[in-house]
Amino acid sequence: MTGSTLADRVTRHAATAGPAQQRLVVAAGLVWQGSRLLVQRRPATARHGAGALELPGGKLEPGEGPRAALARELVEEWGPRARELEIGAVADVLHHVYPPPGPEVILIVLDVDARRWSASWREQIEPEPGVEVLAFELAELPLDQFLAADRPFLAALQRG
Numbered sequence: 399m400t401g402s403t404l405a406d407r408v409t410r411h412a413a414t415a416g417p418a419q420q421r422l423v424v425a426a427g428l429v430w431q432g433s434r435l436l437v438q439r440r441p442a443t444a445r446h447g448a449g450a451l452e453l454p455g456g457k458l459e460p461g462e463g464p465r466a467a468l469a470r471e472l473v474e475e476w477g478p479r480a481r482e483l484e485i486g487a488v489a490d491v492l493h494h495v496y497p498p499p500g501p502e503v504i505l506i507v508l509d510v511d512a513r514r515w516s517a518s519w520r521e522q523i524e525p526e527p528g529v530e531v532l533a534f535e536l537a538e539l540p541l542d543q544f545l546a547a548d549r550p551f552l553a554a555l556q557r558g
Contacts, residue, residue, distance in 0.1 A: 419495065419496075419498060419499070419500070419501060419502045420501045420502070421501065421502045421503075421504065422457050422501045422502070422503050422504070423457065423458045423504045423506070424455055424456060424457055424458070424503055424504065424505050424506065425455045425456070425458060425464040425465070425467040425468040425471065425505075425506050425508060426452075426453035426454065426455030426468070426505055426506070426507050426508070426548075427453055427454050427455055427468050427472065427483075427485070427507075427508055427509075427510040428453065428489055428507055428508070428509050428510060428555075429453075429454060429472075429483065429510040429512050430509065430510065430511060430512060430513070431512040431513065431515060431519050431533055432513060433535060433536070434533040434534060434535055434536075435533070435534055435535075435536060435539065436454070436512060436519065436531060436532070436533050437451050437452065437453060437454070437531070437532055437533075437534065437539075437544075438451070438452060438453075438454050438475065438525065438529050438530065438531050438532070439451050439452075439529065439530040439531075439532065440452055440529070440545075441526070441527070441528025441529055442528060443528060444528075446496075446500065446501075447545045450543060450544060450545050451532070451540065451543045451544045451545070451548075452544060452545045452548055453507065453548055454471065454472055454475050454476065454531075455467070455468050455471050455472075456470075456471035456474070456475070464488070464506040464508060465485050465508065468485055468508055468510070469481070469483075469485055472510075474526070475525065475526050475529060476522075476523045476524065476525055476531065477522075477523060477524030477525070478524070479515075479522040479523070479524070480522075480523075482514050482515070482522070483510050483511065483512050483514070483515075484510065484511040484514070485508055485509075485510050486508060486509040486510065486511060487508065487509055488506060488507065488508055489507045489508060489509050490507045490551060491504065491505070491506050491507070492504070492505040492507060492547065492550075492551050493505070494546060494547035496546065496547070503547050505547055505548075505551075507551065519533070536555065536556055537556060539552055539556060541553055541556075
């Protein structure tokens with residue numbers, strides 16, 4: 399839409415969520431290891447999206463900015479060596495409303511540079527129990543295995 403700000407678009411999209419749905423603001427990382435994207439598979443015990451692939455990240459805490467939230471979440475999800483990752487610019491801001499009783503999600507996606515880990519990236523990661531970290535070339539991402547909130551963005555990324 400011409401002339402609309404990001405805040406205007408988020409507000410309009412937010413109006414589509416039901417009044418009983420929880421609104422979550424989430425920071426997620428496009429973690430690049432060369433030409434491959436590092437993603438994670440949610441644990442089989444996850445309350446939402448069990449076994450699905452997702453971009454790493456999580457909810458912002460009160461008063462926390464997106465970069466700080468993503469840095470914290472990467473350490474929580476992938477271990478202390480995740481502090482070595484360079485969090486860059488915002489790649490996009492996404493909006494998704496899961497069917498009730500699921501949440502409404504505002505997803506702030508940031509580029510993350512993991513080249514420092516080189517080919518030894520698997521040795522750097524200490525994933526949370528039940529979490530599997532995988533690497534895919536962009537063209538090979540199995541989009542149908544990702545959480546619904548991630549799919550349209552990743553499909554657009556594949557298309558260039």
